[in-house]
Amino acid sequence: MSPLKRIRQPYPEDRPGPDPERAATTPWRARLHEIVFEADTPEARWFDSILIVVISLSVITVVLDSVAAISAEYGGILRVAEWMFTVIFTIEYALRLMAVRHPMRYALSFFGIVDLLALLPSYLSLLLPAGRYLLVVRILRLLRIFRVLRLGKFLSEGAVLGHALRASRHKISVFLSTVIVLVVLIGAMMYVVEGEAHGFTSIPAGMYWAVVTLTTVGYGDLAPQTTLGKMLASIVMILGYGIIAVPTGIVTAELTEARRGRATTSNACPSCGSRGHLADAEFCRVCGAGLLRRDDGV
Numbered sequence: 001m002s003p004l005k006r007i008r009q010p011y012p013e014d015r016p017g018p019d020p021e022r023a024a025t026t027p028w029r030a031r032l033h034e035i036v037f038e039a040d041t042p043e044a045r046w047f048d049s050i051l052i053v054v055i056s057l058s059v060i061t062v063v064l065d066s067v068a069a070i071s072a073e074y075g076g077i078l079r080v081a082e083w084m085f086t087v088i089f090t091i092e093y094a095l096r097l098m099a100v101r102h103p104m105r106y107a108l109s110f111f112g113i114v115d116l117l118a119l120l121p122s123y124l125s126l127l128l129p130a131g132r133y134l135l136v137v138r139i140l141r142l143l144r145i146f147r148v149l150r151l152g153k154f155l156s157e158g159a160v161l162g163h164a165l166r167a168s169r170h171k172i173s174v175f176l177s178t179v180i181v182l183v184v185l186i187g188a189m190m191y192v193v194e195g196e197a198h199g200f201t202s203i204p205a206g207m208y209w210a211v212v213t214l215t216t217v218g219y220g221d222l223a224p225q226t227t228l229g230k231m232l233a234s235i236v237m238i239l240g241y242g243i244i245a246v247p248t249g250i251v252t253a254e255l256t257e258a259r260r261g262r263a264t265t266s267n268a269c270p271s272c273g274s275r276g277h278l279a280d281a282e283f284c285r286v287c288g289a290g291l292l293r294r295d296d297g298v
Helices: 027-037 042-065 068-100 103-107 110-117 120-126 131-148 152-167 171-193 201-213 227-258
Strands: none
Touching: 027 042, 027 068, 068 110, 068 120, 068 152, 103 110, 110 120, 120 131, 152 171, 171 201, 171 227, 201 227
């Protein structure tokens, strides 16, 4: 073979070395991560299924405790059950922090914050008894049911929606700024036109009326009485229909663009626990850590 056609073999220093992020994963941590974050093994599915049952029972307990008749008769039992659930969730939260290489990254993620909020009301109730009713936030943890039931299509669609909302945030910000300016102007005009005699006692009161009218809610607690005020109200009502359509069009356009992207996977990052990565991604889209794949032995 001609030397010009020979393919250069890589020198040892050219060959890729082990990923330091993956090398840092100990077997017990990888196994724990697979159980508490994934749903591809029988153990992981059992863990998540039991967790969902416990979450549902916890929310039902809080709801029942808020009913005066039930709380008067079974209040003691319900409070004991609440603390049992709190202990279970505290242990589970600690396991999730142990299963990732960077616990703080998971703690600051969406599900990390939800998991923490599921614990705080119980401990807050020691100082503020009514705080225990905030435990209904635990129902947000039922979002994990999409992973447990292996509804990958729903996870993929959720990732598309999230991408569309992030991509349209600047346009939505400009739109909301414009609406705020209109609300201030319309509120001031109604205050000048109608005055205190017709209930528009201040510019903030006029702004409140403008928000209610622009959103086509129309509570009816404030209404213009003068001819000029009614004409202005008619213009605001018609303007409200156009304003409602704007954010819908913005998000729809971004959804169309997002659907052209590639499929995503439900695998969680072993470092921060985030999801929504592309199917062929090797690194986390949030923290940059190496993703553990099935051929990595986990």
